[in-house]
Amino acid sequence: MALIKSISGIRGTIGGSINDGLNPLNISLYTSAFAKWVKNRHPNTRCRVVVGRDARISGEMVNQVVVGTLLGCGIDVVELGLATTPTVEMAVSAEKAQGGIIITASHNPRHWNALKLLNELGEFLSDSDGKEVLNLAEGNAFTFPQVDYLGSIVGNYDFADTHIAQILKLKLVDTNAIANANFKVAIDCINSVGGIAIPRLLKALGINYVVELYTDPTGEFPHNPEPLPEHLTALSSAVITHQCHVGFAVDPDVDRLAIVCEDGSMFGEEYTLVAVADYVLSRTPGNTVSNLSSTSALRDVTRQYGGAYFPSAVGEVNVVAKMKECNAVIGGEGNGGVIYPELHYGRDALVGIALFLTHLAGRNMACTALRKTYPDYYISKNRIELSPSIDPDEILEKLKKYYANREINTLDGLRIDLDIGWIHMRKSNTEPIIRIYAESKSAEEARALSQEVIELVNSWL
Numbered sequence: 497m498a499l500i501k502s503i504s505g506i507r508g509t510i511g512g513s514i515n516d517g518l519n520p521l522n523i524s525l526y527t528s529a530f531a532k533w534v535k536n537r538h539p540n541t542r543c544r545v546v547v548g549r550d551a552r553i554s555g556e557m558v559n560q561v562v563v564g565t566l567l568g569c570g571i572d573v574v575e576l577g578l579a580t581t582p583t584v585e586m587a588v589s590a591e592k593a594q595g596g597i598i599i600t601a602s603h604n605p606r607h608w609n610a611l612k613l614l615n616e617l618g619e620f621l622s623d624s625d626g627k628e629v630l631n632l633a634e635g636n637a638f639t640f641p642q643v644d645y646l647g648s649i650v651g652n653y654d655f656a657d658t659h660i661a662q663i664l665k666l667k668l669v670d671t672n673a674i675a676n677a678n679f680k681v682a683i684d685c686i687n688s689v690g691g692i693a694i695p696r697l698l699k700a701l702g703i704n705y706v707v708e709l710y711t712d713p714t715g716e717f718p719h720n721p722e723p724l725p726e727h728l729t730a731l732s733s734a735v736i737t738h739q740c741h742v743g744f745a746v747d748p749d750v751d752r753l754a755i756v757c758e759d760g761s762m763f764g765e766e767y768t769l770v771a772v773a774d775y776v777l778s779r780t781p782g783n784t785v786s787n788l789s790s791t792s793a794l795r796d797v798t799r800q801y802g803g804a805y806f807p808s809a810v811g812e813v814n815v816v817a818k819m820k821e822c823n824a825v826i827g828g829e830g831n832g833g834v835i836y837p838e839l840h841y842g843r844d845a846l847v848g849i850a851l852f853l854t855h856l857a858g859r860n861m862a863c864t865a866l867r868k869t870y871p872d873y874y875i876s877k878n879r880i881e882l883s884p885s886i887d888p889d890e891i892l893e894k895l896k897k898y899y900a901n902r903e904i905n906t907l908d909g910l911r912i913d914l915d916i917g918w919i920h921m922r923k924s925n926t927e928p929i930i931r932i933y934a935e936s937k938s939a940e941e942a943r944a945l946s947q948e949v950i951e952l953v954n955s956w957l
Contacts (some may be wrong), residue, residue: 497513497515497638498516498517499512499518501520501526501630501633502564502626502935503623503625503626503627503629504612504613504620504621504623504626504754504811504926505526505610505611505612505613505619505626506518506522506523506526506610506611507601507604507608507609507611508608508609508610509594509607509608510554510557510607510608510609510837514853517577518554518608518609518610520557520736520871522591522610523558523561523562523565523821524561524564524565524596524630525633525636526611526633526731527561527562527566527569527597527611528565528569528627528638529630529632529633529638530545530595530597530611530613530629531545531566531569531571532545532569532632532638533563533595533625533628533632534571534631535570535571535767536709536720537594537615537616538594541594542572542573543570543593543594543595544570544571544572544573544574544591544592544593544594544647545566545571545572545593545594545595545596545729546573546574546575546576546577546584546586546591546593546595546596546597546614547559547562547563547566547573547574547575547584547588547596547597547599548575548577548578548579548580548581548583548584548596548597548655549577549578549579549598549600549653550580550581550599550600550601550689550715550744550748550749551578551597551607551688551689551691551713551714551748551890552600552601552606552609552688552689552715552717552748552808552916553715553716554607554609554890555578555599555600555609555786558599558609558611559575559577559926561600561678562597562599562611562647563575565645565648566597566642566644566872567646567648567649568638568639568641568646568647569641569647570640570641570645570647571616571844572601572647572648572649572653573647573648573649573650573838574587574591574593574649574650574651574652575649575651575652576653576654576655576715577652577654577905578654578689578692578750579601579654579655580656580659580689580690580750580751580845580846580848581598581602581612581749581750581751581842581843582659582751582842582843582844582845582847583656583659583693583750584596584598584606584614584618584655585598585614585618585619585840585842585844586618586655586658586662586839586840586842587618587655587658587659587661588614588616588617588618588656589617589618589840590658591651593616594616595613595615595616596614596618597611597612597614597615598611598612598614598749599611599612600612600632600748600749600752601722601747601748602747602751602752603722603723603747603748603752604718604721605720605721606715606717606721607719608798609702613619613626613629615695616681616837617841618840618841618842619812619813619816619842620813620816620842621728622813622817623644623708626844629637629891630940631679636738642735644824644883645823647658649677650874654692655691656693657696659693659731659846660693660696660697660700660846661700661742662839663697663839663846663847663850664700664701664850664852665703666836666839666847666850667779667838668775668776668779668780668838668854669701669847669849669850669851669854670854670857670858671700671701671702671728672700672702672826673854673858674702674703674710674823674853674854674857675701675703675859676857677741677853677856677857678704678705678739678822679703679705679740679742679856679857680705680706680707680709680738680739680740680743680792681698681703681706681707681738681740681741681742681743682706682708682709682731682735682738682743682744682900682930683695683698683706683707683708683711683743683744683755684709684710684728684734684743684744684745684746685708685709685710685745685827686710686716686717686718686719686721686723686728686745686746686747686748687709687711687712687713687714687715687716687719688713688717688747688749688750689713689748689749689750690710690711690716690748690750690845691708691710691712691713692711692713692744692874693846693921694711694744694746694750694796694845694846694849695708695711696774697846697849697850698849701849701850701853703853705740705908707735707738707740707935709730709731709734717748718730718816719776721747721748722747722861723745723746723747723752723754723765723821723832724754724765725755725762726783728743728745728754728756729767730758731743731745732756732762733760735756735757735758735760735874738760739758739840740758741856741862741863742756742757742758742856742863743755743756743757743855744756744849745846746845750763750844751833751842751843751844751845751847752770752831752832752833752834752845753768753832753834753845753848753849753852754770754897755767755771755831755852755863756863757862757863757864757867758862758863758864759864761864763863763867764867765830765831766790766791766793766830766873766875767791767793767827767833767867768832768834768869768933769786769790769794769827769828769829769830769832769833769834770791770793770794770797770827770870771835771852771855771866771867772836772848772852772855773794773797773798773826773871773922773931774797774855774870775851775852775854775855776826776836776851777797777798777800777803777825777826777856778801780825781801781802781803781806781825782803782805782823782824782825782826783803783805783806783823783824783825784797784803784804784805784807784825784826784827785805785806785807785808785815785818785822785823785824785828786800786807786808786815786816786818786827786828786829786830787807787808787809787810787811787814787825787829787830787908788807788808788809788810788852788907788908788909788911788920789810789830789871789920789922790794790807790829790832791875791876791935792801792873792917792918792935793870793871793873794872796859796868796871803825804822804823805839806818806821806824807905807907807911808907808908809907810922812829812833812835812842812843814908815828816835816841816842817826817842820841821873824837825837825838828843829832829843829917830875832845832848832850834847834851836848836851860869863870865947867898867942871937872937873917873935873937874934874936874937874938874939874941874942874947875933875934875935876930876932876933876934876939876942876943876945877933877946878932878933878934878946878950879929879930879932880929880930880931880949880954881928881929882930883928884909884928884957885940886928886957888923888924888928888929888930889923891898891930891953892909892910892921892923892930892954895910895912895921895949895953897950898952899912902914907918908922909921909922909923912931914934914945916937916941917931917934917935917936917937917941917942917945918934918935918945919932919934919945919948919949920932920933921933921949930953931949932946932948932949934946934949938940
């Protein structure tokens, strides 16, 4: 069984011994640490925390432990129940709460769960704040309030409709154009909270024909929950069978969006952000941000509109920090994560759907035709497994010296920019491996770039 502690929260498989796995004792410990961090950050304040969860089977158990612990720490709780990650993020700001906890293991399998921690802005904790929470948990020095100072449930409701209403208010979301396009849409919501929010969103956008796959939030995932092409064959078939214009798939907490074209082909996970950015930049020119492992197509599209593209380290918190620094109008990650700051600073598949449908309606073309308007890039994802005795930092340093005559970026691991593409290498924080991402104008070239690094490292080992 696994338990992974990181700056963004705690993640693990359900069960196990006291120090192994995500069990009630660990859940309570890290919730107590977060509660103490919130109270230290907001002294002399009656603090409140928003709590929401995806639909995975362990969610109710984890939710009860989290809520009970927060109350025992003197924190008031706004309990959203089943809610998407972006919905919880928006609720923190709307409720003027001092923090939030999202109970979700994102795209991990059904036996995983996690606590994702938010600050008072509804954004993931910074590196320093996350480390402070971990240190508080390690210190295990908590003083709990007496009975008259316990927290209470101050809200218990569904925030999804408020989230959707805020999307509909956005200037770049054109419900009339979407309704007039008479789109037929298929959706795969992996039997999680997307099945609650996405049908409501599509109805509000004026979509009358929706083919629903796996919209019952039972937590019983019908396939691998990561929205990758090999897991979306049922959605592709549904799009073709029902002659839909487009299909949408999300992960269990609805912060990633994958798109299927009218012929059942994949629009491309990397191109979700590219297409949405194309539309946003056409109306509000400005700067963009994505992480170092995301496609160069976003850079190309940004420059077409006279904007500047900025890379960030991998991780939503790093993308958001860079977006604020360079005042980006759109940003995100190449895994289908769209961050539109006009709504909020968080990956949000719901606003991604609304902006993409507006874009598709405005361009008056099929999904496959829209995809062809963007430059073709291919990413190869690989990894090198190391023995525990080998220091991955030493390997990365040797690679840096080997590629010293190339353009090098050490913001996050090591990225090498070449004439035919780029290679990005990062060590894992939880396993003795180095992840390798390479991009080029063809799949063969991308694989060759990755293989070059793999063979080089293996020769050293």
